[in-house]
Amino acid sequence: MTTTEPPATRDVVPFGQAVKAWFAISLQTFGGPAGQIAVMQRHLVDERRWIGQARFLHALNYCMLLPGPEAQQLAIYVGWLLNGIRGGLVAGTLFVLPGLVALLALSAIYVGYGDTRTVTAVFAGLAPAVVAIVAQAVWRVGSRALTNKLLIGFVIAAFVALAAFGVPFPVVIAVAALAGWAVHRWRPHLLTTGGHSGNGNDGPAPLIPDNALHHDSPSARRA
Structure with a gap:
């Protein structure tokens, strides 16, 4: 590329x-x-x-x-x-x-x-x-931004952690970053775009x- x-x-x-x-x-x-x-x-x-x-x-x-x-x-x-x-x-x-x-x-x-x-x-x-x-x-x-089920799962988990359990915001960010790194390293195919029609790339x-x-x-x- x-x-x-x-x-x-x-x-x-x-x-x-x-x-x-x-x-x-x-x-x-x-x-x-x-x-x-x-x-x-x-x-x-x-x-x-x-x-x-x-x-x-x-x-x-x-x-x-x-x-x-x-x-x-x-x-x-x-x-x-x-x-x-x-x-x-x-x-x-x-x-x-x-x-x-x-x-x-x-x-x-x-x-x-x-x-x-x-x-x-x-x-x-x-x-x-x-x-x-x-x-x-x-x-x-x-x-x-949410183009596949894995990213949607991250959103739900972060929302539950913040709203239901009162987890500090920096902790949620750090865990999400580590999870994203781990998925990218060992399961990169899970982060591929799921064909969302509203990705802003049309035109x-x-x-x-x-x-x-x-x-x-x-x-x-x-x-």
Whole structure:
């Protein structure tokens, strides 16, 4: 299999077009990380075909292991892939800027008028809507990532461990990583895609293919 290098020194997409896309994404990122990741999935993978499905999910998995907000980290990474350092800065900044403005406005309204019946009703009505957004987002992303029965079994086991037995989150992550490594080493055929129709690979090839190599190598200076 041949590989290509995404040139980090030039724009994969026009910078102005990328800025508009990140601003549009930022205006739709409701529902916390699950909703934000689902919005990026739709815009970047499904519609614009700027990044491949496998690479998007691989980056998401990596960001989940990092401290901090995984959705913003994913946006910064994809922005860097598309437009280098300035792309990562723009993607990360625009990702949080509308939410910051909205949070300030809602905080002012709540502090000033939070004891009124109307404002209380508005905030109460937002709760079920956010739950619906998160549920739809989890289903959308999960349908792309869970491509066989083994991975679905991992999900069920992790959910039971967290919800029923209160196992700490780091322990669940560590056990899942070890289980994935063991299956890949001794039963790799169990991790093959089970032919899921919604894997995001239909349509034209993405601008940044799944098998592309990074142009910049790790170094102490870059770190």
